[in-house]
Amino acid sequence: MTDNNINKLCSVLTDIRKKVPLVQCITNHVTINDCANILLAYGASPAMCEAYDEVFDFVKIAQALYINLGTLNKEQEASVILAAESAKIHNIPVILDPVACAAIPRKINVINRIFQVGKVDVIKGNIGEINFLAGKSSNVKGVDSLDNSEGALDSCKILAQKYNCIVAATGENDFITDGKSSAIINNNTPMLTKITGAGCMLGALCGAAAGCSEDKFIATTSAILSMNIAAEEAFKEAKAPGSFRIKLIDYIYDLTEDKLRKGGKIIWQ
Template structure:
């Protein structure tokens, strides 16, 4: 493992806590509270602003914009497009979570529109969503991926080159690429699949990390590693979904660079 790469990744946690980035979230209603709370525990500041009349100006004040398509409606669609336009004008990083894009033509249309009028710096989805966006066949069930992960890294690389952004595909292993360099993370816990919103919370953390660092590839690796290490710690103390959710917040709050370095299982490509 490259110690230089790992040093870059782990230092971003401290950068988040020093800079306290404001993460503007337009996210789904199922997990909005979880996203806000995990951002606070991570050291960032959440703003769950989606009113059309406010988003353009609010993006200007933000360190990052997190767009989650999970419960997409017409009002959110309009706000997302306007917010992404503002992000392009004001050079604010945009993290897109294409929830259920493999099962919804409408969501693909919205993603294309955001790409046309705004910008996307990071696409973070499960393996099924990322393979679908990359034009590969994927096994999905609603918002969940049941894909084996075969070809996931290749899909990340291809989509990254196509969209000129960092791409992350999450699953039993997590794959991240900026089209030139890649990482595979093998940390985490199956308990993430037993609670609603683990992926959404991770997307919000990616927003915080990207809001604190210019190195978007390292920022996304750092956010995913942080979530996974915290999950591993949480499941030791709470082996049922309800208590795991609560303990996860505590473990995110208690993270430090040393814990990330000691626990990291990353392969660099």
């Protein structure tokens, strides 16, 4: 890592804890509690505001909007579109998690509508989802990706250039790009695949980081590295999914700049 990128990446964590960004989450109902708790542990303020009659005005006071399409019902669909429109009007960063877009065709219609009325700053998905959105073949099982890392960075770059945003593809390795500069994170643990909502929690963390930084590429990289380092630490202590899930939130809370600086395994391109 270059010294400049290290310093900027680490400072995102400090900024989150100083500024306590309000992150509005319209997320799936399976993991809503986990998203709220990990945001609190990270230093942010979660708001799980998704009611159609409230979202437009709530976006105005938030520092970031996290949209997760995992359990999309009709009211949520209307709410995410309205919230995305409000975020564009009020210049609030938006993180889009296109959960199951490769498995459920309806999700693509919603994603297209979000881009029609709003502006997305970060797309964060698993490798299968990102490959699919980039127009490549993808191998998925419901919400889970079965794709390996081959070609993942290229898919991210295609999407980043198409939508002029940051794109992150998560898997055994994580790939983040703005279409020009890229980062590959090699921190990870397979235990993240044994709990529900690891990707959803990560998307929420990306929202907190984006809400505190003008540099969304560095912010997204910082959030993903934070999740992975905390997961590695949690796995050292908890070898089974139930205890790992609890320890993951504990180690997010215990993160420091020094842990990010010493533990990060990042290739910058």
